[in-house]
Amino acid sequence: MNAKELCEKSRASMSEFKTWVALDVSNLSPGQQLAVKYFSVAVILFFAQLLFGMIAATQFIFPNFLYGWLDFSVNRMVHINAMVVWMLYGFIGCTYWLLEEESGTEIVGLKLGELAFWVLTGAVTLVVLVYLLIQTGAGKDSTLWFINEGREYIEAPRWADIGIVIVMLIFFYNVVATFSKGKWSGIAGVLTLDLVALAGMYTAGMFYMTNITHEQFWWWWVIHLWVEATWEVLVGVIMAWSLMKLLGVKRQIVTTWLYIEVALMFGSGILGLGHHYFWIGTPEYWLAIGGFFSALEPIPLVAMVVHAMYDAGSHSFKNSNHPAVAWIIAQAFGNFFGAGVWGFMHTLPQINLYTHGTQWSASHGHLAFFGAYATINIAFFYLAIQHWRGGVWMSGGTANAWRWKWALGLLNAGVLGMTIALLIAGYEQSFIERATEGSSWGGYFAAQNHPSFQSAMVWRWFFGLMTFSGLILLIWDLLTIGKDETRKVQEIIQH
Numbered sequence: 359m360n361a362k363e364l365c366e367k368s369r370a371s372m373s374e375f376k377t378w379v380a381l382d383v384s385n386l387s388p389g390q391q392l393a394v395k396y397f398s399v400a401v402i403l404f405f406a407q408l409l410f411g412m413i414a415a416t417q418f419i420f421p422n423f424l425y426g427w428l429d430f431s432v433n434r435m436v437h438i439n440a441m442v443v444w445m446l447y448g449f450i451g452c453t454y455w456l457l458e459e460e461s462g463t464e465i466v467g468l469k470l471g472e473l474a475f476w477v478l479t480g481a482v483t484l485v486v487l488v489y490l491l492i493q494t495g496a497g498k499d500s501t502l503w504f505i506n507e508g509r510e511y512i513e514a515p516r517w518a519d520i521g522i523v524i525v526m527l528i529f530f531y532n533v534v535a536t537f538s539k540g541k542w543s544g545i546a547g548v549l550t551l552d553l554v555a556l557a558g559m560y561t562a563g564m565f566y567m568t569n570i571t572h573e574q575f576w577w578w579w580v581i582h583l584w585v586e587a588t589w590e591v592l593v594g595v596i597m598a599w600s601l602m603k604l605l606g607v608k609r610q611i612v613t614t615w616l617y618i619e620v621a622l623m624f625g626s627g628i629l630g631l632g633h634h635y636f637w638i639g640t641p642e643y644w645l646a647i648g649g650f651f652s653a654l655e656p657i658p659l660v661a662m663v664v665h666a667m668y669d670a671g672s673h674s675f676k677n678s679n680h681p682a683v684a685w686i687i688a689q690a691f692g693n694f695f696g697a698g699v700w701g702f703m704h705t706l707p708q709i710n711l712y713t714h715g716t717q718w719s720a721s722h723g724h725l726a727f728f729g730a731y732a733t734i735n736i737a738f739f740y741l742a743i744q745h746w747r748g749g750v751w752m753s754g755g756t757a758n759a760w761r762w763k764w765a766l767g768l769l770n771a772g773v774l775g776m777t778i779a780l781l782i783a784g785y786e787q788s789f790i791e792r793a794t795e796g797s798s799w800g801g802y803f804a805a806q807n808h809p810s811f812q813s814a815m816v817w818r819w820f821f822g823l824m825t826f827s828g829l830i831l832l833i834w835d836l837l838t839i840g841k842d843e844t845r846k847v848q849e850i851i852q853h
């Protein structure tokens with residue numbers, strides 16, 4: 359087949375795909391059209407995340423799997439970077455989704471926003487290709503600039519860092535300028551302040567230090583304050599808005615809750631940073647500060663659960679989008695258990711001494727990221743698809759409802775299963791490697807080779823596969839739900 363035929367064939371199959379999904383973009387406002395672009399890439403990256411997670415999990419069991427082709431460290435890196443980036447895409451999408459409605463006007467820099475989308479997507483593709491094609495080599499200054507910065511979660515090379523900052527500035531401009539042109543609200547104010555903090559934090563991840571303690575000190579500034587302060591606040595904003603839209607909760611109520619949550623979140627989360635400063639060579643006072651403040655971190659998360667349940671309860675779960683609300687409930691609990699409970703379990707220095715850097719951390723990391731951030735994005739995917747199909751009914755009596763229910767069940771049960779398997783492995787490591795063998799080199803291997811660790815890795819693989827099949831079902835459902843629905847949503851009237 360020559361290039362022309364190939365081109366025609368792919369064009370034909372693209373239009374076939376379009377007919378099959380039957381989505382009409384004219385149902386969306388310009389801001390929403392931009393949002394669904396971000397959502398689409400988010401879903402693709404979510405798929406990539408789990409694909410590489412599966413490969414990494416397979417290598418835990420069969421270390422020779424793809425040996426010489428795909429290094430474990432590269433798979434792990436793609437797994438967690440794809441996660442950070444898809445969630446970022448999701449959050450940008452959520453913000454563009456609510457921006458016009460919340461401000462009451464059209465997005466000011468729509469064209470600029472479009473451009474930023476393509477620049478970011480091009481950059482992400484290039485960065486991943488370089489990760490995969492150049493897996494090993496010398497670590498020089500040019501490596502930092504063009505290949506990999508070697509810092510977990512933010513490995514992207516420096517050129518991409520700068521690109522991301524520019525894209526973020528455009529995003530920030532769009533948010534602020536649109537609210538300024540339209541109207542400000544409590545939600546708008548919190549969102550804007552949070553985006554300032556988010557961007558500021560990221561710049562702390564852009565310089566490099568040769569002293570490993572200094573390096574880790576600032577690296578944690580980015581990582582901890584991202585997930586335990588700025589992203590949590592962002593989720594608070596998105597959640598507040600969606601409770602209002604989906605359940606018709608009064609603005610006054612959600613805004614009051616939001617202020618309380620934000621105050622508690624920053625109050626505990628900023629100095630809670632100290633729980634990463636126990637063993638990296640920072641002064642000893644961090645033991646007390648980190649232990650105390652991070653132990654308070656679950657409080658705002660409890661407030662968030664109460665908030666969501668209270669709102670949902672007082673509106674008798676009346677809503678027109680069952681899957682979205684189900685995922686919002688999953689968020690309230692997932693955030694509370696994954697971040698609050700699982701975080702709290704190992705946050706006191708007396709415990710962290712034994713659990714630090716074991717599979718405990720991975721257990722908590724999986725449940726927290728999934729519970730707090732994957733869930734809310736998925737809720738928005740459902741919200742978006744509902745409008746994309748012209749505001750169809752997606753509640754009781756939806757055709758093929760088993761799909762979203764099974765996707766919800768498989769994804770949540772899969773992640774929970776992985777969390778438990780990793781927790782068992784973490785316990786075993788704490789006992790054998792740390793307590794019994796005194797953190798020795800031999801102790802590390804004794805723990806890695808113990809049958810309970812090894813079978814936990816098999817269970818993680820099994821539950822990983824469950825999670826992955828949940829995602830495939832979710833994607834299928836997102837492409838088809840509401841396709842043949844003729845009933846329209848009765849809009850919930852806002853008071």
Ligand code: HEM
Pocket residue numbers: 510585586633634652653655656693696697698700701702703704705706710713714715716719720722723724726727730
């Ligand atoms: C949604 C919010 C949260 C997310 C997404 C999250 C995620 C993570 C991840 C991925 C790690 C591993 C980092 C690494 O070393 O690679 C981690 C570590 C840690 N997290 Fe969280 N976390 C959250 C909230 C919390 C909260 C609220 C607490 C405490 C109450 C907490 C306590 C800890 C501690 C103590 C560690 C260090 C573990 C170690 O020593 O190895 N986290 N978190």
Ligand code: HEM
Pocket residue numbers: 408409411412413414415418434437438441719720721723724727728732773818819821822823825826
């Ligand atoms: C198909 C399902 C999945 C599989 C098989 C999988 C597998 C893995 C593996 C093998 C690692 C490396 C662990 C290590 O170095 O010891 C890892 C790390 C990680 N994964 Fe997953 N994963 C899956 C899904 C997810 C999901 C849904 C999330 C969150 C939304 C997630 C977030 C993370 C994080 C944050 C880390 C770093 C943890 C740490 O350093 O403590 N993964 N995953």
Ligand SMILES: [Fe+2]
Pocket residue numbers: 582586630631633634
């Ligand atoms: Fe933290």
